[in-house]
Amino acid sequence: MTSYTFRLDPELKEQAFSVFRSYGLNPAQALKMILQQVVSTKSIPVQLDYQPNEETMRSIRDLRNGDYETVNSIDELVAQIKAEQGRGG
Template sequence: MAKTEVYQIRLDSEEKKQAFAVFKQLGLTPAQAIRMFFRQVVLTQSIPFNIENKATFTPIPERENVPEENHQDLFLELDQILNSKQQ
């Protein structure tokens, strides 16, 4: 069996609730859905969906040397992209 690890993330409460409801409708646990996402990232070597507004998003490989404590900036940038799409 492959070695497994635990990874924590912060989620918007309402988005988490809505996403978990979708997973339940699909017969998936949240953990299964996340593992499916990661599997697709590995298989396709990309995000398995289109990210619109690419002009403001800098791919992570260009930021490989950013200390881990600064990765919060990456998530803030992604949140801004996703939130601008909803407006």
């Protein structure tokens, strides 16, 4: 057996542990069940709805359309950014 220590917000802990208790589980049993679910499904048992903002969506569209520039170094990228800022863009 392995022990693991982590920090929780006290309010989150109490609310979550209350739910565990309502099912007749102690925290260790509940967390073990969650980890077993992760292993058996090879996924995280929560919904991860990500909604990208407009800037991210624009970047995704540009990548899909092949509308992007490549750079060969960080220095080149920084120079391009500075040049765009100097043009007001």
